[in-house]
Amino acid sequence: MKLFNKTDNLAALDGRKRFSLDKALTITTFILLIIIVVIPVFMIIFNTFFEKATTGRWNFDLSLFKTQLSEEKNLSAMWNTVKIAVFTTIFGTIAGVFYAWLLGRSDIPAKGLMKALFNIPYMFPPFLGAMAWDMLLNGRGGYFNKFLMTTFGLETAPFNINSIWGIVFVEVSYYFPFVFMQVVAALEKMDPTLEECARIAGAKQSTVIWRITLPLTKPAISAGALLILTTSLAHFGVPSIIGYSQGIYTLPTRIYAVIYNAGGSFEGIREGAALSVLLVAVVSAALILQNKILSSGSYDIIKGKSTRPTLIKLRGAKYPLLIFCILTLVIIVVVPLVMIVLVSFLKAYGLPLKLENFSFIQYQRVFKGNATIQSIKNSLFASITAGVVCMLLGTLVAYVVQKIKPKNRGALEFMSMLPYAIPGTVLSIGVILAWQGSILGINLYNTIWIIIVAYLARYLSFSMKTSSAALLQVSSSLEEAARACGASHTESLADITLPLIRPAMVSGFFLIFLPAMREVTTSILLYGPKTRTLGVQIYGLRDAGMIPQAAALATVAIGIIIILNTVVNYIVKDRKGV
Amino acid sequence: MAEVKFENITATYGKKTVLKDFSLTVNSNEILCLVGPSGCGKTTLVRCLLGLMKPDSGSITVGDTVLFDAKKRINVPAEKRNIGIVFQDYAVWPHMTVLENVSYPLKKRRVPKEEIRERAMRALELVHMETYANHLPMQLSGGQQQRVAIARALVVDSEILVMDEPITNLDAKLREEMLLEIRMIQSRLKSTVLYITHDQQSALQLCDKMAIMELDGSLCQYGNDEDIILRPANRFTFEFIGVSNMIPVVLKNKKIHLDCGIDAALDVEVPADVDFSVKTDMGVRMNDVVFDAKSPVKAKVVSKVFLGSEYNYFIKLGDKEIRVQQSMLDAKLSGVPDDGAEVGIRFVNPRFYPAKKEVSGEAV
Numbered sequence: 001m002k003l004f005n006k007t008d009n010l011a012a013l014d015g016r017k018r019f020s021l022d023k024a025l026t027i028t029t030f031i032l033l034i035i036i037v038v039i040p041v042f043m044i045i046f047n048t049f050f051e052k053a054t055t056g057r058w059n060f061d062l063s064l065f066k067t068q069l070s071e072e073k074n075l076s077a078m079w080n081t082v083k084i085a086v087f088t089t090i091f092g093t094i095a096g097v098f099y100a101w102l103l104g105r106s107d108i109p110a111k112g113l114m115k116a117l118f119n120i121p122y123m124f125p126p127f128l129g130a131m132a133w134d135m136l137l138n139g140r141g142g143y144f145n146k147f148l149m150t151t152f153g154l155e156t157a158p159f160n161i162n163s164i165w166g167i168v169f170v171e172v173s174y175y176f177p178f179v180f181m182q183v184v185a186a187l188e189k190m191d192p193t194l195e196e197c198a199r200i201a202g203a204k205q206s207t208v209i210w211r212i213t214l215p216l217t218k219p220a221i222s223a224g225a226l227l228i229l230t231t232s233l234a235h236f237g238v239p240s241i242i243g244y245s246q247g248i249y250t251l252p253t254r255i256y257a258v259i260y261n262a263g264g265s266f267e268g269i270r271e272g273a274a275l276s277v278l279l280v281a282v283v284s285a286a287l288i289l290q291n292k293i294l295s296s297g298s299y300d301i302i303k304g305k306s307t308r309p310t311l312i313k314l315r316g317a318k319y320p321l322l323i324f325c326i327l328t329l330v331i332i333v334v335v336p337l338v339m340i341v342l343v344s345f346l347k348a349y350g351l352p353l354k355l356e357n358f359s360f361i362q363y364q365r366v367f368k369g370n371a372t373i374q375s376i377k378n379s380l381f382a383s384i385t386a387g388v389v390c391m392l393l394g395t396l397v398a399y400v401v402q403k404i405k406p407k408n409r410g411a412l413e414f415m416s417m418l419p420y421a422i423p424g425t426v427l428s429i430g431v432i433l434a435w436q437g438s439i440l441g442i443n444l445y446n447t448i449w450i451i452i453v454a455y456l457a458r459y460l461s462f463s464m465k466t467s468s469a470a471l472l473q474v475s476s477s478l479e480e481a482a483r484a485c486g487a488s489h490t491e492s493l494a495d496i497t498l499p500l501i502r503p504a505m506v507s508g509f510f511l512i513f514l515p516a517m518r519e520v521t522t523s524i525l526l527y528g529p530k531t532r533t534l535g536v537q538i539y540g541l542r543d544a545g546m547i548p549q550a551a552a553l554a555t556v557a558i559g560i561i562i563i564l565n566t567v568v569n570y571i572v573k574d575r576k577g578v
Numbered sequence: 579m580a581e582v583k584f585e586n587i588t589a590t591y592g593k594k595t596v597l598k599d600f601s602l603t604v605n606s607n608e609i610l611c612l613v614g615p616s617g618c619g620k621t622t623l624v625r626c627l628l629g630l631m632k633p634d635s636g637s638i639t640v641g642d643t644v645l646f647d648a649k650k651r652i653n654v655p656a657e658k659r660n661i662g663i664v665f666q667d668y669a670v671w672p673h674m675t676v677l678e679n680v681s682y683p684l685k686k687r688r689v690p691k692e693e694i695r696e697r698a699m700r701a702l703e704l705v706h707m708e709t710y711a712n713h714l715p716m717q718l719s720g721g722q723q724q725r726v727a728i729a730r731a732l733v734v735d736s737e738i739l740v741m742d743e744p745i746t747n748l749d750a751k752l753r754e755e756m757l758l759e760i761r762m763i764q765s766r767l768k769s770t771v772l773y774i775t776h777d778q779q780s781a782l783q784l785c786d787k788m789a790i791m792e793l794d795g796s797l798c799q800y801g802n803d804e805d806i807i808l809r810p811a812n813r814f815t816f817e818f819i820g821v822s823n824m825i826p827v828v829l830k831n832k833k834i835h836l837d838c839g840i841d842a843a844l845d846v847e848v849p850a851d852v853d854f855s856v857k858t859d860m861g862v863r864m865n866d867v868v869f870d871a872k873s874p875v876k877a878k879v880v881s882k883v884f885l886g887s888e889y890n891y892f893i894k895l896g897d898k899e900i901r902v903q904q905s906m907l908d909a910k911l912s913g914v915p916d917d918g919a920e921v922g923i924r925f926v927n928p929r930f931y932p933a934k935k936e937v938s939g940e941a942v
C-alpha cells in the first residue's frame with residue numbers, strides 16, 4: 001500500500017533511516033480506527049444480513065431484516081422517531097436562532113449573564129429533565145396536573161406529557177442550545193460592515209435581518225440543526241421515560257426493548273442489529289436531506305477577528321423580552337431542577353409536597369449498599385478514560401489528516417466521522433457483537449471496558465474536530481522552522497505543535513468527559529451487574545418504581561455535573577493565556 | 579564562506595513536476611535574489627535546500643558538504659543542515675517569548691545555558707529587538723516579528739541564510755528599512771544569502787546577483803542586476819522586470835514597420851538575428867519611448883499622471899495603448915503634452931521577440 005505522496009513526507013527525508021515517524025503514526029491511526037469504529041459497524045451489517053447455518057457457514061439472509069421491517073410495532077416506532085426528530089429540529093432551530101439573535105444582537109439588558117445562563121440547558125441531562133416533567137405533567141397524577149385539577153375543579157388532567165408532543169417539548173428544551181451556541185458564536189464573529197452596508201444601501205432593519213444576517217449565519221444554523229436532528233433521532237432517554245408508559249416507542253427505545261426482552265440472547269441482539277440498520281438508514285436519509293436543504297452555498301465572510309457589531313434597539317420591548325427569556329429559563333431549568341430536588345426529599349412518591357413529608361431517607365437508601373457509589377466510580381472511570389484516550393487518539397487522527405496528509409486521508413476522515421452519523425444505541429450493539437468473543441476470542445461483555453470502547457467510538461469525532469480546528473491554525477511553517485533550527489521531527493512535534501494545540505486538546509477532553517458522565521443511551525445496552533453507570537443507575541431506580549430514590553441520585557448527579565463544570569471553566573479560563 | 583550549489587534538481591508534487599533539471603549556484607558571501615512569478619517553484623527550491631522536501635534527482639551542496647545527492651543516496655535530515663531560514667509568514671512560535679524563540683536553535687545544538695542567553699541577546703541586538711526579549715510574538719507588530727524571525731535565523735551563525743519572501747507582508751516604508759537592514763547584516767556577517775521574491779523592485783535593491791525563473795520552473799537568466807535589466811535574455815525576463823510595451827511590427831522593404839492599426843516605418847536598425855518571417859513584437863521600456871515632434875510616428879495622449887519625479891502617460895498608438903515615462907528633465911526640455919494632443923514618438927533601444935501565440939490568434 002502506497003500511503004504517501006513521495007515528496008511531501010517530512011520523515012521520509014530522515015536520511016536512510018528505515019523508521020519513519022509519520023508512517024508509523026499513519027498506520028497506527030488506521031489500525032485504531034478500524035478496531036474502534038469499522039469493526040462494530042461492520043458487525044452490525046454482517047449480523048443483520050448473514051446467518052450462521054448449521055453447517056457452520058455464514059449465509060446471506062434477508063429474512064431477519066424483512067420480518068423486522070414488516071412488524072407493525074417497528075414501523076410505528078420508525079414513524080415516531082422521524083416525527084419527533086423533525087419537530088424537535090424545527091422548533092429547536094427556531095428557538096435557538098431567536099434567543100441567539102436576542103442575546104447576541106439586541107440591546108437586551110444583562111446580556112453577558114443571560115448568555116451564560118442559556119448554556120445551562122445544554123449541560124442539563126435531558127433524561128433528568130424528562131423525569132422531572134413526568135413528575136409534573138404525567139397524565140395520571142403529575143404534581144402540576146393535580147394542582148390544577150384541585151384549584152380549578154377539573155375532571156381530567158389538563159396536560160399530558162406522555163405523548164409525542166411531550167417528548168418534542170422536552171427535547172426542544174434541552175437541544176435548542178445546539179443551534180443557540182453556534183449562532184451566537186457566528187453572530188459575534190460576523191463582520192458588522194456587512195450589515196451596515198445594507199443599511200447604507202437603503203435596506204430597512206427587518207430586511208437586513210432577513211436578507212443579510214440570517215443568510216450569513218446559515219452555516220451555523222445548519223450545523224446546529226443537524227446536531228439536533230441526529231441527536232434526537234438517536235436519543236434514548238427522553239422517549240423512554242416519557243413515552244414508555246403510553247406505549248410510545250421510538251427506534252432506540254424499541255431496540256432496547258427487543259434486546260431487554262430477549263434477555264441478552266444472541267437472537268435478540270441480532271434483531272436489535274436489524275433494527276439498528278433501519279435506524280442508520282433513517283439517520284442517513286435525514287443527513288442527506290438536510291444537506292440538500294441547508295448547505296446550498298457556504299460563506300466565508302465571517303471573520304476570525306472579533307468586532308463589535310451594532311446592537312439593535314428593542315426600545316419598549318426590552319423588558320418584556322428580558323422577562324420572556326428569564327421565564328424560558330425558569331421553565332426549562334429551574335422548574336425541573338426544583339422538582340427533582342423536592343421529590344428527592346419525599347418519603348414516598350405521590351405524597352403532597354409538604355414540609356412534613358420531607359426527609360433524607362431517600363439519600364440514605366440510595367447510598368446504602370455500594371451500588372450507587374460503584375456506579376459513580378464506574379461513570380468517572382469510563383468517562384475519564386474515554387476522555388483521555390479520545391483526546392490523544394483524536395489529536396493523532398487530526399494530525400495525520402491535517403499535517404501528514406497520506407493519500408487515503410479521505411478514508412481516515414470518513415472512518416473517524418462515521419460514528420457521528422451512527423446513533424449511540426446502534427454503536428452499542430455493534431460493540432456487543434464485536435467484543436463478546438467473536439473476534440480473537442476477546443470478550444469484554446459485562447466489563448467496564450466494553451462501555452469505554454463504545455464511548456471511544458461515539459465521542460472520537462468530538463475530539464478530532466477540536467484538534468483538527470486547532471491544527472489548521474498551526475501553520476506548517478512553524479514546524480518546518482523548528483526543523484531548520486535543528487529540531488528532529490519528533491522534537492518539533494513536542495516543542496511546537498503539541499504545546500500550541502494543548503488548550504484545544506484539553507477542551508476536547510471535557511467535551512467528551514462531561515456528556516459521558518451523564519449519558520444513558522450507550523451504556524444502557526452495555527452495562528453488566530457490576531458496571532452500571534450513573535445514568536443507568538438512575539434509569540434503573542426509576543424503572544423499578546423507586547422514583548424518589550432516582551430523584552435523589554439525580555440530584556447528586558446534577559451536583560457532580562455542576563462541580564465538574566465549574567472546575568472546567570476554571571481550568572479553561574486559566575489556560576487562555578497560553 | 580560557502581557557496582550553495584543546486585545541480586540538476588528535479589522535484590515533483592505528486593504528478594506535477596515543479597522543477598526540472600534545475601541548476602543554480604549561489605556564490606559565497608553574495609546575496610542572490612531568485613525572482614519569478616508566483617507558483618514557479620521558488621519555494622519548492624527552498625524546501626529542497628532546507629530538507630523539507632526530497633527532490634527526485636540531482637544534488638545540493640553547501641561548500642564541501644553534500645546535503646543531498648540522489649545518486650549517492652545522501653540526504654541530510656532537515657535539522658542537521660544548519661541553514662538559517664526566514665519564512666514568508668515569519669513562523670515565529672506564538673507560545674514562546676522573543677528570547678525563547680531566538681534561543682531555540684541554540685538549545686537544540688546543546689549550547690551551554692549562559693552562552694545561549696548571551697548569543698540570543700546579541701542576535702536580538704543585531705535586529706534592534708533586544709528590548710522586546712520578554713514579549714510574546716502577538717504583542718509585536720508584523721515588522722517586529724519579522725526581525726525576530728531574522729534574529730532566529732542568524733543566531734547560530736549559519737553560513738547560509740535563506741529568506742523566502744520575508745518582507746511581502748510589510749508596508750512600503752518598513753519594507754525599505756528591512757531591505758537596508760538585511761543588506762547591512764549580510765555585509766557584517768559575510769554570509770551567503772538566497773533571497774526569494776516575486777517582487778523585482780526589492781530584488782534590484784538588494785541583490786549582488788539575480789536569477790530569473792520562468793513559470794515552468796526553468797531558470798531563464800542569471801547575472802547581476804545590470805545584465806538583467808539591460809540585456810534581458812528573452813521576452814519573459816524583459817516583460818517580468820519592469821513595465822514594458824509590446825507592439826506588433828513587420829518587416830517591409832528592409833525597414834521595420836508598425837503593425838498596430840497604423841503603418842509607419844521606424845527609424846531603428848534591423849537586427850540581423852531576428853526572424854521576421856514569424857509574427858514579431860517590438861518590446862520597449864516605458865522610459866525608452868521619447869517624444870519627438872519630428873518623428874513620423876504619431877500617437878495621441880490619452881491621459882497622464884504626475885508622479886513627483888516623472889510623468890506617466892497612456893498613449894494611443896494605432897489601436898494599441900502604450901505607456902510612456904517622461905523624466906522631469908525631459909519634461910522641462912520638450913514640454914508636457916496635453917491630454918488629447920497628437921505627439922510624435924521615437925523608440926530607443928527596442929528589442930524584438932516572437933509574438934505570443936494567443937495574441938497572434940486574436941490579431942485582426
